[in-house]
Amino acid sequence: MTFQPHGKHLIDGEWVASGARFASSPAHGSAHSFGVASAAEVDRACRAAQEAFWSFGYTPVEQRAALLNTIADEIDVRGDDITAIGTQETGLPEARLQGERGRTTGQLRLFADHILRGEHRDRRHDVALPDRAPLPRPDLKMVQRPIGPVAVFGASNFPLAFSTAGGDTASALAAGCPVVVKGHPAHPGTGEIIAEAIHAAIAKCDVAPGTFSFLQGDTREMGQALVQHPLITAVGFTGSLGGGRALFDLCAARPTPIPFFGELGSINPMFLLPEALKTRNDDIASGWAGSLIMGAGQFCTNPGMVVMVDGPDADAFAIAAAKSLLPVGPQTMLTDGIAAAYRDGCERMAANTGVEVLSSSTCNDRTATPNLFTASGAEWLANPALGEEIFGPVGLIIRAADIAEMLKIAHTLEGQLTCTLHMNDGDTPMAQRLVPVLERKAGRIMVNGFPTGVEVCDAMVHGGPYPASTNFGATSVGTLAIRRFLRPVCYQNVPQDLLPVDLL
Numbered sequence: 001m002t003f004q005p006h007g008k009h010l011i012d013g014e015w016v017a018s019g020a021r022f023a024s025s026p027a028h029g030s031a032h033s034f035g036v037a038s039a040a041e042v043d044r045a046c047r048a049a050q051e052a053f054w055s056f057g058y059t060p061v062e063q064r065a066a067l068l069n070t071i072a073d074e075i076d077v078r079g080d081d082i083t084a085i086g087t088q089e090t091g092l093p094e095a096r097l098q099g100e101r102g103r104t105t106g107q108l109r110l111f112a113d114h115i116l117r118g119e120h121r122d123r124r125h126d127v128a129l130p131d132r133a134p135l136p137r138p139d140l141k142m143v144q145r146p147i148g149p150v151a152v153f154g155a156s157n158f159p160l161a162f163s164t165a166g167g168d169t170a171s172a173l174a175a176g177c178p179v180v181v182k183g184h185p186a187h188p189g190t191g192e193i194i195a196e197a198i199h200a201a202i203a204k205c206d207v208a209p210g211t212f213s214f215l216q217g218d219t220r221e222m223g224q225a226l227v228q229h230p231l232i233t234a235v236g237f238t239g240s241l242g243g244g245r246a247l248f249d250l251c252a253a254r255p256t257p258i259p260f261f262g263e264l265g266s267i268n269p270m271f272l273l274p275e276a277l278k279t280r281n282d283d284i285a286s287g288w289a290g291s292l293i294m295g296a297g298q299f300c301t302n303p304g305m306v307v308m309v310d311g312p313d314a315d316a317f318a319i320a321a322a323k324s325l326l327p328v329g330p331q332t333m334l335t336d337g338i339a340a341a342y343r344d345g346c347e348r349m350a351a352n353t354g355v356e357v358l359s360s361s362t363c364n365d366r367t368a369t370p371n372l373f374t375a376s377g378a379e380w381l382a383n384p385a386l387g388e389e390i391f392g393p394v395g396l397i398i399r400a401a402d403i404a405e406m407l408k409i410a411h412t413l414e415g416q417l418t419c420t421l422h423m424n425d426g427d428t429p430m431a432q433r434l435v436p437v438l439e440r441k442a443g444r445i446m447v448n449g450f451p452t453g454v455e456v457c458d459a460m461v462h463g464g465p466y467p468a469s470t471n472f473g474a475t476s477v478g479t480l481a482i483r484r485f486l487r488p489v490c491y492q493n494v495p496q497d498l499l500p501v502d503l504l
Helices: 038-058 061-077 079-091 094-117 167-175 189-206 220-228 241-253 275-280 283-296 312-325 335-353 379-380 401-414 425-438 479-485
Strands: 007-013 014-016 021-023 033-035 124-126 140-146 150-155 179-182 212-215 236-237 260-263 270-272 305-309 355-359 372-374 392-400 417-423 442-447 486-492
Touching: 007 038, 007 189, 014 401, 033 189, 038 212, 038 220, 061 079, 061 094, 061 167, 061 189, 079 189, 079 312, 094 167, 094 479, 150 167, 150 220, 167 179, 167 236, 167 479, 179 305, 189 212, 220 241, 236 241, 236 379, 236 392, 236 479, 241 260, 275 283, 275 312, 275 372, 275 425, 283 312, 283 392, 305 312, 305 401, 312 372, 312 392, 335 355, 335 372, 335 392, 379 392, 379 401, 392 401, 401 425, 417 425, 425 442, 479 486
Parallel strands: 150 179, 150 236, 179 212, 236 260, 270 305, 270 417, 305 392, 372 392, 417 442
Antiparallel strands: 007 014, 007 212, 021 033, 124 140, 140 486, 355 372
């Protein structure tokens, strides 16, 4: 690896050193030292973003698209070094980092194409009707306009696609909003090299340097200072329910509240309908097991719960799932803290008197092995704690007494990122009863698949009712994500010379 982190912040086009430091905790290899941004450095980055907005927010889409494409190019140039530092810090395999890098650059280029087509603008025009009776109508034009500087929090489980140049940053820049990124302390070196790529792209595209700043730190105070800064107009966040809710509350409590677009957590339930369970039992069980352990279960769309009607087919499914998980050895987790939280969550699950342990093992340090549990539908309905996300390779099988109880379980679900149906043609009447319930619970409904992984495209929705996300009308993946950082403005009888370029 030729890249060696320097541990500085990028603020208004300059790399700035901090007095306070923290050390990285890599899965393997040497640790490095990184700065902890002070309140003064947060303030400087936010002020630079505000100043940059007066130029960047009024640039033509061609210039913003060029910036997004150039960022993607600069990331690709650093591809080998990104993979090397990313695998060292996170323990993720090289193939995963390479695939995630492709997704990151792909969404940057997708957003560039999208804004060039103008589809994000939602332009509308009602021409003047001066002779209309009883009152004339003025000339009215409407377009979506950027909201201002956006704070973005990097995610622990996606060091590239949901972090420094991930979906939130790409969305904000596509919209015309400068960005201040708080890098995640789980992979600070990875964040730094991506920030270097963005810095190089900004210089090549002759964009105001304050359009992007990158701050490091491992303290809550730094994050709080960022979301409470009066010049920040919105926040993008992917992370835990507890951390996200705390920041959400801070955003709401500001003298001028701002939107907090948080993707927080989900158990992503799957409903196995009777005919599918009878005819495809082993295939669904092995597919589910593979989805559970993918990336050590550290995906926000990990399908952590399966619901089915109790009986011999449910017994066979549980046996097949446990058999599929049995050979799986310890997997490295992203951080020591995530590994510890996973073990604690599994211990709490096993301690419930109404829960049966089907498969479990104990791992120490930064590794995890799969755990599998089962409970009755009645136990699920009586114990809300069973619906709490455990981040890692854990599955819960819920055995409903009958179809009516399965529907009742669906009605009691909290907000989810995904809900999945496994069904055959004979299950269609039951599926027709479930879908109206599930579409009120989740942002994405799947049939006969596994939700782990998210396609970056126009139609994707990665969000859902709380607590899956803090804004049920938004998505953090796909081109619709750009709309989070835009707001509609109507121009009444405004001369063409005064209209924004997006309306011309």
